[in-house]
Amino acid sequence: MDKKLTINDIAAQASVSKTTVSRYLNGKFDNMSAATKIRIEQTIAELDYRPSRQAQALKARNSFLIGVSVADISNMYTSRLLKGIGAYFQKTTYQVLIMDADNTVDRELNNLEKMISEQVDGIILQPLVHQPDHYQFLIDQKIPVVQVDRYIEPFTWPAVVSDNFQKSVELAQIFKDKHYDTIIVLANHIQGISSRMNRLNGLKAGLNDSPITVDLIEIDDSNWQAVLKDKLHTTNRIGIFALNGQVLWSAVRFLKQQQINVPEDVGLIGYDDDQFADMLSPAIASVAQNPQEIGRTAADKLAHSIKDDVILTKNTRIPSTIQMRDSL
Amino acid sequence: MDKKLTINDIAAQASVSKTTVSRYLNGKFDNMSAATKIRIEQTIAELDYRPSRQAQALKARNSFLIGVSVADISNMYTSRLLKGIGAYFQKTTYQVLIMDADNTVDRELNNLEKMISEQVDGIILQPLVHQPDHYQFLIDQKIPVVQVDRYIEPFTWPAVVSDNFQKSVELAQIFKDKHYDTIIVLANHIQGISSRMNRLNGLKAGLNDSPITVDLIEIDDSNWQAVLKDKLHTTNRIGIFALNGQVLWSAVRFLKQQQINVPEDVGLIGYDDDQFADMLSPAIASVAQNPQEIGRTAADKLAHSIKDDVILTKNTRIPSTIQMRDSL
DNA sequence: TTGAAAGCGCTAACAT
DNA sequence: ATGTTAGCGCTTTCAA
Numbered sequence: 001m002d003k004k005l006t007i008n009d010i011a012a013q014a015s016v017s018k019t020t021v022s023r024y025l026n027g028k029f030d031n032m033s034a035a036t037k038i039r040i041e042q043t044i045a046e047l048d049y050r051p052s053r054q055a056q057a058l059k060a061r062n063s064f065l066i067g068v069s070v071a072d073i074s075n076m077y078t079s080r081l082l083k084g085i086g087a088y089f090q091k092t093t094y095q096v097l098i099m100d101a102d103n104t105v106d107r108e109l110n111n112l113e114k115m116i117s118e119q120v121d122g123i124i125l126q127p128l129v130h131q132p133d134h135y136q137f138l139i140d141q142k143i144p145v146v147q148v149d150r151y152i153e154p155f156t157w158p159a160v161v162s163d164n165f166q167k168s169v170e171l172a173q174i175f176k177d178k179h180y181d182t183i184i185v186l187a188n189h190i191q192g193i194s195s196r197m198n199r200l201n202g203l204k205a206g207l208n209d210s211p212i213t214v215d216l217i218e219i220d221d222s223n224w225q226a227v228l229k230d231k232l233h234t235t236n237r238i239g240i241f242a243l244n245g246q247v248l249w250s251a252v253r254f255l256k257q258q259q260i261n262v263p264e265d266v267g268l269i270g271y272d273d274d275q276f277a278d279m280l281s282p283a284i285a286s287v288a289q290n291p292q293e294i295g296r297t298a299a300d301k302l303a304h305s306i307k308d309d310v311i312l313t314k315n316t317r318i319p320s321t322i323q324m325r326d327s328l
Numbered sequence: 329m330d331k332k333l334t335i336n337d338i339a340a341q342a343s344v345s346k347t348t349v350s351r352y353l354n355g356k357f358d359n360m361s362a363a364t365k366i367r368i369e370q371t372i373a374e375l376d377y378r379p380s381r382q383a384q385a386l387k388a389r390n391s392f393l394i395g396v397s398v399a400d401i402s403n404m405y406t407s408r409l410l411k412g413i414g415a416y417f418q419k420t421t422y423q424v425l426i427m428d429a430d431n432t433v434d435r436e437l438n439n440l441e442k443m444i445s446e447q448v449d450g451i452i453l454q455p456l457v458h459q460p461d462h463y464q465f466l467i468d469q470k471i472p473v474v475q476v477d478r479y480i481e482p483f484t485w486p487a488v489v490s491d492n493f494q495k496s497v498e499l500a501q502i503f504k505d506k507h508y509d510t511i512i513v514l515a516n517h518i519q520g521i522s523s524r525m526n527r528l529n530g531l532k533a534g535l536n537d538s539p540i541t542v543d544l545i546e547i548d549d550s551n552w553q554a555v556l557k558d559k560l561h562t563t564n565r566i567g568i569f570a571l572n573g574q575v576l577w578s579a580v581r582f583l584k585q586q587q588i589n590v591p592e593d594v595g596l597i598g599y600d601d602d603q604f605a606d607m608l609s610p611a612i613a614s615v616a617q618n619p620q621e622i623g624r625t626a627a628d629k630l631a632h633s634i635k636d637d638v639i640l641t642k643n644t645r646i647p648s649t650i651q652m653r654d655s656l
Numbered sequence: 657t658t659g660a661a662a663g664c665g666c667t668a669a670c671a672t
Numbered sequence: 673a674t675g676t677t678a679g680c681g682c683t684t685t686c687a688a
Contacts (some may be wrong), residue, residue: 020658239412388667388680
């Protein structure tokens with residue numbers, strides 16, 4: 001493999017100093033003769049030279065790198081989140097370093113340390129842990145961070161999330177109108193995940209003036225199916241509220257397998273994966289978030305936070321919508 | 329914001345030269361007194377210092393960055409592909425720079441140029457264009473590249489793909505056994521996308537000893553629904569073969585809306601999104617690829633290609649499996 | 657209008 | 673066992 005081209009090669013080839021080439025690269029044409037400019041331009045084109053971002057970054061003391069840490073890269077919420085983030089930074093000089101924590105705390109930690117080593121200029125974080133002290137090392141770095149989807153408490157960094165609590169209050173009203181007796185909230189490990197907690201708490205808050213009871217089942221629990229089956233043995237009207245797409249599909253699969261009919265035997269609504277929910281028979285009601293907009297907004301906030309060196313700790317809520325369908 | 333720590337800060341604090349610190353960082357303890365080692369260790373821990381990868385990379389003449397260019401980040405195939413790639417490089421010193429071409433040729437070009445500027449050590453590419461000359465600038469860079477999912481022809485870089493052709497031959501046998509008369513292949517723009525072409529051509533090859541005809545409908549064509557509807561007006565036994573997940577769901581939605589029954593009126597099988605296909609009624613048969621393994625394999629090939637500076641142009645096929653279900 | 661030289665944070669050859 | 677020094681590719685004074 002031949003050696004990489006450097007600014008010196010261009011300088012030599014164009015018979016100017018590298019200072020002048022550097023000026024050209026940075027658009028400083030104020031005091032440059034047209035002839036020189038053209039010569040450099042042609043040389044660069046001819047040799048197909050591209051300046052090293054490594055070296056530029058070293059000099060500039062910032063890397064033009066944005067770190068993005070997601071909980072699990074392989075779900076649709078994340079995909080769409082990344083779409084929003086990527087589309088934003090595409091138009092800028094920043095590159096995006098995406099790291100997948102794979103829902104593993106150690107891995108997230110490792111990823112964040114790598115980001116620091118990469119001298120990232122800012123981080124978008126979907127945190128796995130909700131205690132701020134877990135992230136103290138990051139706080140100490142004073143790198144701009146924007147949280148997405150969830151947040152640690154108390155607020156240390158701004159967060160861009162869905163209107164989880166409010167939407168669950170709305171959902172509570174629907175359950176009341178439809179005369180449900182019991183709501184079973186089905187979730188992954190919920191403790192400390194603010195989005196999930198808010199979905200649960202919003203529901204409880206919305207139902208606290210009614211006799212409707214709320215039960216939580218975490219599907220990380222290996223015998224959740226038995227527990228759920230047990231709860232379904234009643235003449236009460238029961239609704240299941242699945243707190244994310246993955247959990248929703250677990251529920252659908254379980255109900256199908258148990259030959260429990262929706263909505264006759266039990267009502268069902270879940271978060272995310274709206275397009276698929278629509279295609280089942282019966283069509284499943286769902287709460288549709290807007291992860292792409294969450295990503296875009298977070299990217300925008302981060303960019304401003306980097307540029308203005310200003311620390312915003314406000315929580316931004318992106319509206320989601322309840323899609324009513326036959327399952328409820 | 330306070331200035332970043334450098335190797336000089338550690339050297340000063342620990343009263344050694346930065347060379348010694350550098351030796352410590354690189355694990356060269358051969359000729360280092362235990363006392364010095366401990367002192368440096370403590371200083372680094374105390375100040376929470378992390379060496380700058382920018383500077384290390386500049387010195388080492390490589391960036392420890394891997395560029396990944398995907399056609400569209402927001403679909404499940406891609407998510408799982410990235411999972412496999414990320415899991416592999418997680419264990420290495422490489423960072424992954426993911427860029428979404430958003431199915432736009434210009435954007436892919438822009439992304440690849442950015443990767444070159446970042447001096448990436450290698451690239452994993454899901455190419456949008458199949459003419460090698462479109463990528464000539466990349467070929468000229470002599471950066472190791474591994475293609476995934478599809479490939480340009482003639483082979484310039486190694487590719488890791490699914491066994492598309494072979495699996496379609498298998499599928500052809502199923503269509504024959506089930507006495508179909510006509511197969512409608514439903515796809516996105518197919519020209520030049522090797523994976524899609526191979527799926528179509530494999531089917532044709534498998535059917536060429538039978539009277540079964542094959543029709544292609546591209547859903548990029550705005551009136552594909554009318555065309556499809558028209559073809560369905562026959563007493564022939566028709567099977568629809570959707571070449572990816574997105575297309576499959578378009579088909580499902582169309583059939584549902586037209587109240588065309590599967591499998592009574594028409595047979596249906598599609599690529600990808602296997603878990604969802606399973607939950608519909610009737611359950612949809614599908615060809616399940618293994619994108620995570622494709623990603624892992626591509627990452628592994630790329631890593632070797634970088635390390636050994638060896639150019640492999642072999643095509644690697646990762647097996648997929650046909651999941652037969654009620655829809656066919 | 658242009659160039660020489662210093663320096664960004666790090667590594668490595670060559671001292672001692 | 674440790675330090676001095678040069679240099680990676682670039683930008684930026686300062687000088688001419």
